[in-house]
Amino acid sequence: MSLAGSQQNTLLAMLARLRPHWRHDRTLPGRVQALLASDRRFGSRDRRLYRELIYTTLRYLPWIEPELERDAEQAVRLIAWLAADAPATAHFRHELIGEWPPCPAPLAEKAAMLAQRVGAADTAAGAGRFAPEALLPRWFHEHCADAFAPVQLDPLLARAPLWLRLQTDEPRSVTAEFEQLGWTACSSAVLPGALQLLDEVDVTRTDAFQNGLIEVQDLGSQLLLAAAQVAAGGHWLDACAGAGGKTLQLAALLGPGGTVDAHDVRRAALDELALRARRAGIPLTRSSSRSDVGRDIPIPAGAPVSDRSSPRAAPKRPAATVRILSTIPETLYDGVLVDAPCSGSGTWRRAPHLKWTTTPAHIDQAAGRQRELLEQFAQRVRPGGRLIYATCSLSRRENQDVVAGFLASRPEFAAEPPPATFGAPVDAFGLTLLPGLHNTDGFFVACMRRN
Structure with missing residues (x-):
């Protein structure tokens, strides 16, 4: 044969x-x-x-x-x-x-x-x-x-492209290594600091990745916080931080005068966030209780974080301090990001099995949980502060309907148009980033302010 x-x-x-x-x-x-x-x-x-x-x-x-x-x-x-x-x-x-x-x-x-x-x-x-x-x-x-x-x-x-987020102000230090490896990369036309690799390669083996100069993050995910135009220097809560893709981006936007409190119910995800933050050179603490905020982070034993340096290593972009919290302290924040768990319909090109295993019942369950999360974490927004709700779903029931229901029950919050749209359609409740606009995954983001 x-x-x-x-x-x-x-x-x-x-x-x-x-x-x-x-x-x-x-x-x-x-x-x-x-x-x-x-x-x-x-x-x-x-x-x-x-x-x-x-x-x-x-x-x-x-x-x-x-x-x-x-x-x-x-x-x-x-x-x-x-x-x-x-x-x-x-x-x-x-x-x-x-x-x-x-x-x-x-x-x-x-x-x-x-x-x-x-x-x-x-x-x-x-x-x-x-x-x-x-x-x-x-x-x-x-x-x-x-x-x-x-x-x-x-x-x-289609198959999803590989997008990177630069964590250095010297992009040439990254692209020079790619060129030496024979890889082709191009910068985003809509978002400075976003880089697309046109080859199917393992970028995690590069010096640029090991030295924390780049992170893998879909362009659409990067555009969500860019659309919100977060002001530098504030104190923010990333309530559903997961492995920290948006946490690290938020820290970069806030800059060295800011602080991001990162919370998630999944300890393994927070461990991954810690490794990524350490690789990026971001100031980091971890606490396990309200009384323990500020304790130095324990990196898990055997963690695959490289300490190797390279002639290509460039200065990393200054970022806010990230505090990884298992319990959120009793405080009010300048802003709260709720990047809610969802059906993932915006990521179907990465996870095509979800097209056939997701049902309307799954979406209804997700929408109910998303509404609960908004209600829970809205209480942590100070008067005049911002509440940002995001999903990687394209379902109206998880996006506009969730925001509409929340606003109807919480009159102290009001929707605001995202300061930047990047050409994406905006309605009364938020911005929907469809895949055909900039060849991204599908996303939704709503910007709200507490009166």
Whole structure:
């Protein structure tokens, strides 16, 4: 049997094991990772190949699943054609679809070619089966009709680019290393300090990353706080800090005269935040109780934070002090950021399994929790202070509806237009960043002020 034939059989066996779960298990990436790690014959290139083929299947599931039932070998050819043309997939794609035309970028062109090639016996049926809008759940149209427009649908279903946030005022110290590695990077046209890498690479191995000169952060995530235009020098609470992407950005915006209190219920996420802050050279303390605020942070044993220096190392941008808190002190803040847990519908291009495992009930549950978080942390905003609510969801029920309900019950708060919009649409409740505008994930941000 040829190498490609063996790879085809391996892929089909993997898909058979994943199929009972891919419309029900929201932790599917963990299953995929375990599956790839379970075969000791796999090297890194094998894992990259099968990971790309599996995630291509999830991305285009409504197009591929019927073919798996009808003609498994044809389904594999479909997957190979839709998969990224990368070194890990090159041989497999050449052997299976060498005679096929190149896969075009626009979904409409993909759909037309597949309707002609795969659904040739019934062109009308083929065109319906490969409709681009079928690649999103039908029920989601009520939550975000704009996502189904081709200008949004194409980037929402494409592979996400790699965006970086510079943590130095000397970007040349970063790009020079990338050039030496043969990588291509370009600066954002809308946000200074945002850098896109055009190659599929592991940026965490670079000196720039190890020395804290860059952080991985989607451009859309960076634009949220940039839209709010946080004033320097304040005392802020990041109430749902997670692993700290926005915490570190907020610290950079506040500058050395400011303070960010970072809180999350997940200790592991706060441990990751601590490592990232230490790498970035940000002043850092950690406390476990109200009476313990200010204790020096204990870095977990064996933490993979490099102390290596490099000739490329440049001065890091001065930032606010970050205090990692397990319990929030009884104080009022100049501003509170509630980057709320959500359905993640804005990240479907990164996590395509969520398209098929998320239901309207999940969104309703998320919206209820988001409203509770807003109510809880709004109490920590001082009079005249700001409350910023953000999600990586495109669902109106998690975004505008949550803000509208909150404002109706809390008349002391009022919505304010974001000071900067970057061309994104703004309504009475906030700004929605759709993927088609700047090739970002989807986000929502609302700016409110306590009267």
